[in-house]
Amino acid sequence: MINDIEIIKTEATKINEVDFDNLAFGSVFSDHMLECDFKDGKWHAPKVVPYHPITLDPSAKIFHYGQSVFEGMKAYKDAKGDVYLFRPLENFKRLNISSKRLAIPELPESYFMDGLKALLEVDKAWIPQQEGSSLYIRPFVFASGNGFHASPANAYKFVICTAPSGAYFSGKVKVLIEQTYSRSANGGVGFAKAGGNYAGQFYPTQLAVEKGYQQVIWTDDTNHEFIEEAGAMNIFIRINDTLITGPTSDRILDGITRKSIIDIANAEGIPVEVRKISVHEVVEAAKNGTLKEMFGAGTAAVISPISGFGYKDSDYDLPELDNTYANRLKKIITDIQTNKSEDPFGWRYKL
Amino acid sequence: MINDIEIIKTEATKINEVDFDNLAFGSVFSDHMLECDFKDGKWHAPKVVPYHPITLDPSAKIFHYGQSVFEGMKAYKDAKGDVYLFRPLENFKRLNISSKRLAIPELPESYFMDGLKALLEVDKAWIPQQEGSSLYIRPFVFASGNGFHASPANAYKFVICTAPSGAYFSGKVKVLIEQTYSRSANGGVGFAKAGGNYAGQFYPTQLAVEKGYQQVIWTDDTNHEFIEEAGAMNIFIRINDTLITGPTSDRILDGITRKSIIDIANAEGIPVEVRKISVHEVVEAAKNGTLKEMFGAGTAAVISPISGFGYKDSDYDLPELDNTYANRLKKIITDIQTNKSEDPFGWRYKL
Known part of the structure; x- marks a missing residue:
């Protein structure tokens, strides 16, 4: 438990497979992810779990009706090894603004912020210290509920994945x-x-x-x-x-x-x-x-x-x-x- | 094989669980689905397979960048038990028109049409004969390739699912x-x-x-x-x-x-x-x-x-x-x- 978030750790880290001096953008992923489900009319407590595939029915509405929103954030590690985010509450607020417009249920602030902090604590070693590099953070929410009726889903999944990343563009x-x-x-x-x-x-x-x-x-x-x-x-x-x-x-x-x-x-x-x-x-x-x-x-x-x-x-x-x-x-x-x-x-x- | 499409049949049909006299719209699904993958720069031959969940990496672009298109069609069974589609080539053409605009690779006509025909042949018993009912057909294509870079995916999945369905709206x-x-x-x-x-x-x-x-x-x-x-x-x-x-x-x-x-x-x-x-x-x-x-x-x-x-x-x-x-x-x-x-x-x- 970190900030009351349940943690299930991976049995085998992949961190030794990663060349932190030559990172692309958003293409290698850290050991863990945050996962949180909306069902029966409410969001249920998020968990930090090993990074794993997501399994959905072919009728899940994400495949058909585009109910999905996301955010982009970065975590930085300074020379002392301390970790910083940049205006994370702004991302939280905007995620809910996006969700509302897409008829996706809004998230409680604590599930986002405490979940994010717990995830970064567990995967702290994945935050690069190299100049220009950072841990790119991708919170996203999508419709996981089923059915071909063109209406909002009755189930959603909120996930945060992270990816140690180099610069996004090179050059002008x-x-x-x-x-x-x-x-x-x-x-x-x-x-x-x-x-x-x-x-x-x-x-x-x-x-x-x-x-x-x-x-x-x-x-x-x-x-x-x-x-x-x-x-x-x-x-x-x-x-x-x-x-x-x-x-x-x-x-x-x-x-x-x-x-x-x-x-x-x-x-x-x-x-x-x-x-x-x-x-x-x-x-x-x-x-x-x-x-x-x-x-x-x-x-x-x-x-x-x-x-x-x-x-x-x-x-x-x-x-x-x-x-x-x-x-x-x-x-x-x-x-x-x-x-x-x-x-x-x-x-x-x-x- | 039907029309050169490989068929893998389910071991246990669910058809006896379905009340064909009281069908909602698009909420029960037939025993099989058509599945077809785009990877290594081309579409690979579709297969009819048992209806099954789809497993994706959390970084799959469908979750992040909305690359998905679909079609809606219906199959009807007449009094003699013959099965009819309505202008299916129009759906095929429009699917590719949609795909092109969403930077999704276009499908070969034979994969769509022969795949559809093979699927309906296998699940023919799922096509309702009741007045006002039909087999709703949902072809869709989505980005299954991975990565957080905001660019088109390098892998896609084309799926056709079918759902025996009653009327969509009731009343004015x-x-x-x-x-x-x-x-x-x-x-x-x-x-x-x-x-x-x-x-x-x-x-x-x-x-x-x-x-x-x-x-x-x-x-x-x-x-x-x-x-x-x-x-x-x-x-x-x-x-x-x-x-x-x-x-x-x-x-x-x-x-x-x-x-x-x-x-x-x-x-x-x-x-x-x-x-x-x-x-x-x-x-x-x-x-x-x-x-x-x-x-x-x-x-x-x-x-x-x-x-x-x-x-x-x-x-x-x-x-x-x-x-x-x-x-x-x-x-x-x-x-x-x-x-x-x-x-x-x-x-x-x-x-």
């Missing part, structure tokens, strides 16, 4: 400003971390990759006139010395990295504007030389700089700057996350 | 014309039978149910100005003697029942218009008495008549007619499906 990415496909609808589920939002992005992204880009910049579905997200990340645009990002809405994810960056930029005296930003404004800024930087922001990649963009058969390169906001902000946020600096915002969460 | 439904939430985006995945499209409908439908309605009429996400779908069905509206349905688009499913109804109505001399229909027009028609009928159309319910609708805090009742298009069209289409009438369109597919 070239992006395509999307003019045909869309990520989300007004009044839809774009603000939720719903599985279906990601599946819908893959095909347009493949088309962009075939044209020589790595990611898509999503625009509004009405006229493709406003910049919304960058791949699966929020987006920031620097024009002259001002950092601009779109306002959150029912179409745009309320990213934790996004709002942390806004707070850091404000504290650093960087002018920040949270407002709608049109494709036209970005193209004009690229043409007249005032467009200095674009970058994606999200838990997996933290900050992912963009080298240039394509729009309607033209390509626009961004300048190579010596002192970028992207590098400066990334250093500040990751120093806070990894306990290398003070934490004036109270975001770090010591395990 | 009262619907709410949605003014806040939306089902799909321009440039999105609304035209695909993607799992995520359904999960996003559950919460708005729950809100409508709390207000005393049974279903939601979806409208465009820009201004909620045009009628798009009825719950998980296409919608038809009769004003005076003209039957109207919206044009298919990237937001609206190309329903097989929908297009069959259009063809039947044309053959019957019913004036049909396929065009955008505004909420305003429907409300005005309700007020001036020219709105005669509204009904949903889809495989599960075939035709589901609507008794009235709510719009912006007002309720509008539809008239009780003696001779409805809904009943007339439903009889024609189900008589074709169940081999009770001629099939001038060549839609029936004898097994």
Whole structure:
């Protein structure tokens, strides 16, 4: 028992099979997982159990009706071996916001937080200490109840798995400003971390990759006139010395990295504007030389700089700057996350 | 082997546990299922196997990124015991159209059609002969490959399960014309039978149910100005003697029942218009008495008549007619499906 969470430990650790100096992103998994079931109208106490396959009836609604939501978090180990999370309650709250929109029962806070802490305690040795590496944490909830009727399931499973991981992207990415496909609808589920939002992005992204880009910049579905997200990340645009990002809405994810960056930029005296930003404004800024930087922001990649963009058969390169906001902000946020600096915002969460 | 499909039969049938005179919809499942795997870059030959649970790694992408598509079909047994499908190639084609949009590899036609025929041959005894009942067939494809990277999976599973089923809805439904939430985006995945499209409908439908309605009429996400779908069905509206349905688009499913109804109505001399229909027009028609009928159309319910609708805090009742298009069209289409009438369109597919 840790924090009243029942623990069933694995009989054979796999940790010696893992090369912690050469970690990919999210492809090797730690020895244990947290598992928690909703049935008979309520969530039942979570348990830490050995990492194991999940067995479902072919009629389980996850296979048919897409009821699934997830979160992405990271645990960091500092030089002393202490373990830190970054704003974990924000992930908990957002998971429930996503769940509500998908008609999935909301989780009690203690099941999420105590379960997470117990899991990390048991698999503490799996948290990498290497520069740039972390333990990627994937909480998710899905419909495990059965039946072909197109209605919410009567049973769900909440699981947390963890994966020691290296960096998500390597290097700058070239992006395509999307003019045909869309990520989300007004009044839809774009603000939720719903599985279906990601599946819908893959095909347009493949088309962009075939044209020589790595990611898509999503625009509004009405006229493709406003910049919304960058791949699966929020987006920031620097024009002259001002950092601009779109306002959150029912179409745009309320990213934790996004709002942390806004707070850091404000504290650093960087002018920040949270407002709608049109494709036209970005193209004009690229043409007249005032467009200095674009970058994606999200838990997996933290900050992912963009080298240039394509729009309607033209390509626009961004300048190579010596002192970028992207590098400066990334250093500040990751120093806070990894306990290398003070934490004036109270975001770090010591395990 | 049937049609070159390998068959592994169950050792103990469950058919004697089923009350075929009191079937719900999609909640008891036949003895066998078709299973087919995509790995190493290709689909491998399907097999008919005993109905059995599916076991997946917790990192399987179906749990995280919503890559899933499905179809709905029915098999009917006539008085002589002959078995018929209804336009099955249309379901096969649409499954691949859905898959393509979700970055899921498309299936070979023979794997779908020969697999389906072999499965129905093996479970022929599960096809109900009772009036109004049928064997509901659920082909689906989902991402079974592993990893937390937000990209298409490298492995997929195609499964067909079947469920002897009674009617989907009982009685008329009262619907709410949605003014806040939306089902799909321009440039999105609304035209695909993607799992995520359904999960996003559950919460708005729950809100409508709390207000005393049974279903939601979806409208465009820009201004909620045009009628798009009825719950998980296409919608038809009769004003005076003209039957109207919206044009298919990237937001609206190309329903097989929908297009069959259009063809039947044309053959019957019913004036049909396929065009955008505004909420305003429907409300005005309700007020001036020219709105005669509204009904949903889809495989599960075939035709589901609507008794009235709510719009912006007002309720509008539809008239009780003696001779409805809904009943007339439903009889024609189900008589074709169940081999009770001629099939001038060549839609029936004898097994």
